[in-house]
Amino acid sequence: MNEQSAPRVAVTLPGGRAVAGRLHARRQDAGQWLYEVSIEVPAAAVRPVDGEDYGQVPTERAGGRPEWVLQALPQDTPDQRALVLHSADCWAAQGRLTPASSSEAAIFVQHGWATACDVCKPTPGSSRR
Ligand SMILES: [Zn+2]
Structure with a gap:
């Protein structure tokens, strides 16, 4: 299921802030439901992890720059x-x-x-x- 076809969900983050996300999968584990979602956040909220390769991440720039x-x-x-x-x-x-x-x-x-x-x-x- 790609990013466009995954249905939208509202995700409440720790601290109570709600953001829009996409639901990719759900799994019941010991009676508790776990949802695999993706959310969009400002880049400043994300840090790279040492050793990860980000070269293949689709990148879309604004305004045809x-x-x-x-x-x-x-x-x-x-x-x-x-x-x-x-x-x-x-x-x-x-x-x-x-x-x-x-x-x-x-x-x-x-x-x-x-x-x-x-x-x-x-x-x-x-x-x-
Ligand atoms: Zn250069």
Whole structure:
């Protein structure tokens, strides 16, 4: 059952706050019902766990914001591309920046027109969107 088809439920958190969730499964254990639900919370409420890989988590960005940017190096010309590919939120991206889709970014790296940033290590063409 995927996230869209799971029926909605209201979940009361410890402390009494109620949030919307989705019910994925229910199981009776020693007479007590346990529900498997997913809830949406602000990212600030969630901490990563050491050793977990979050690279495959579906990621949806607001407003069609580009995921990648190409930074033109001073020696970049239309005939001899010299670009650095960054994640759109990379702090090291500066200067002349051009937004790029994942497929554009992958093509630029594939053809050697752009090199991947050492800081954000972008991986366009992986399942990350
Ligand atoms: Zn970068």
